[in-house]
Amino acid sequence: MRTPSRRRPRAALAVAAGTLLAPLLSGCWAGAGGSGSGGDAINVLMVNNPQMTELRKLTAAHFTRDTGIKVNFTVLPENDVRDKISQDFANQAGQYDVATLSNYEIPIYARNGWLREMDSYVAKDPSYDEPDVLRPLREALTGADGKLYGQPFYGESSFLMYRKDVFAAKGLTMPARPTWRQVAELAAKTDGARPGMRGICLRGLPGWGELTAPLTTVVNTFGGTWFDKDFKARLDSPAFEKATEFYVGLVRRHGESGAAQSGFAECLNNMTQGKTAMWYDATSAAGLLEAEGSPVRGKLGYAPAPVERTASSGWLYTWAWGIQQSSRNPDKAWKFVSWASGKGYERLVGTTSGWANVPAGKRASTYANAEYRASAAAFQDMTRKAIESSRPDDPGVQPRPAPGIQFVGIPEFTDLGTKVSQEISAAIAGRQSVASALRKSQRLAERISEEYEGR
Structure with missing residues (x-):
């Protein structure tokens, strides 16, 4: 890298x-x-x-x-x-x-x-x-x-996991290369398909390695970026806001209960226990879901990470x-x-x-x-393809100042990513608007810009 x-x-x-x-x-x-x-x-x-x-x-x-x-x-x-x-x-x-x-x-x-x-x-x-x-x-x-x-x-990379039996019962078909818009429509149609089942599980737990990871892949494919090639902070850009509004809105409307405190482990439990019809997360989760003794073994289908403006969007980790x-x-x-x-x-x-x-x-x-x-x-097969097609140096629609798909490869990102995730998690919990969360986040990112731009 x-x-x-x-x-x-x-x-x-x-x-x-x-x-x-x-x-x-x-x-x-x-x-x-x-x-x-x-x-x-x-x-x-x-x-x-x-x-x-x-x-x-x-x-x-x-x-x-x-x-x-x-x-x-x-x-x-x-x-x-x-x-x-x-x-x-x-x-x-x-x-x-x-x-x-x-x-x-x-x-x-x-x-x-x-x-x-x-x-x-x-x-x-x-x-x-x-x-x-x-x-x-x-x-x-x-x-x-x-x-x-x-x-x-x-x-690992990331992909979309879904309940084949639930989709079949509802007469739904997962596209071979789904877009996020299609995923949102499927989440609405599978929400409540079974008692206690929600349409999708998405991480909402604060942490640069928790909420920030999947959210950043959505930002990338919607055309956004944390920083442009000159290290100017871009969390207030229309594309970043559109992606974040989409993510927060999807998990609030059709996501798991307690989403603001749900990370990988909680979504894994929800999927295993039949509480969600879809889950976008790490490819490594599939081995756990398909393990001997898993209640959902053999019931799942897998699709590439959803996209909007990019050819692929899976992370590399x-x-x-x-x-x-x-x-x-x-x-x-x-x-x-x-x-x-x-x-x-x-x-x-x-x-x-x-x-x-x-x-x-x-x-x-x-x-x-x-x-x-x-x-x-x-x-x-889908896991290997996702890993080998990942583009950590070019994950979006514009040049980047540092490598990384679900993170920005600079030392400051651990602190910045965590603080921004706290703001967006608060929006998921309904304690503030996405616009307010991103205004605060932009100010945090601008401090990093100043260091790198030498101002």
Whole structure:
């Protein structure tokens, strides 16, 4: 991924670092409990999504048994884990050897010297088969110096999931390439199709990685952007307002109850429990919905991310492993990373938990595996196409100053994206208008513009 095109003065870089490290300034930080890394142990800090909790269950009986390396896990919700990672890695405190980072953080962390490069490890470990990792993910985890700084645990884009049985009962057909206007019409027609069922689930929970992610893909395809190529804030543009009005209106009219506090996990539960007819979100959700024992297994259809003015709109995202520069056990950390992101781990999950549960979206070999293709037949082909057609450098209708589809690849975006999401979530909750939310958001974004424009 490329860095922003403008060079900023040292003062602006200091502001950026301060924004990224805002959690440090909000109070005293205490390191995680438990034994520290060293000897035959490493500390891993990771997000608490289902694929990661499955990894934790399998580690002792397989990785530790085979290598003798004990892994001490700290597992936290997404917003909390991001705060703790930024604290530890920015300080180079070395409390954690490995952490789950995304394709947003890794280029930034690499530029700041907080991560160990992985090319040297890959070169010594041909069995890891780096060329097997899908190209968009390799590029997304590469620093400005051309070196690899992360390895994906899984990769994802976004698409539309819907209940085929509900659509059939209502005589509805999902278009092969739906527009958002068509989705809104389908949401209205499926709302109340069954007792307690709403037409669609969309994230409304504040957070730059929650509400902001799907909303930004809608903004992109409606013709909007957070910043133009000269870093002028554009949250007050007609296209940005039109997209946000559409998103907020759709979720308020036909979305889940309590939408302002609903994120990925809540929408997953709603879809699993039959409370929603459609859900636009991460492709990685499909493996959970189609897993053995899921009440909706076999009942779902999948369609590309809806569009308006662009040919595609799916995001590109990966939860990946990064090794802290100050790790006291980098070689052991690499052994864990290569195991957790390797082909062998996928086979382990496939044979113990079912192939639909494999943390996929990262390796070409996964999509050539007959067992995986059979188990994930409903969604695997569309997932790979969505990932490979993603355009992080050109996601909209105008040039961008920094890469990113569902985010803007600058350090300040964590703070900006979260604050803007809080305003828009308040509009979803009915506490203010979209126009009011965007006026406040534009002022926040203009502060970033001033830093990058050097005014």
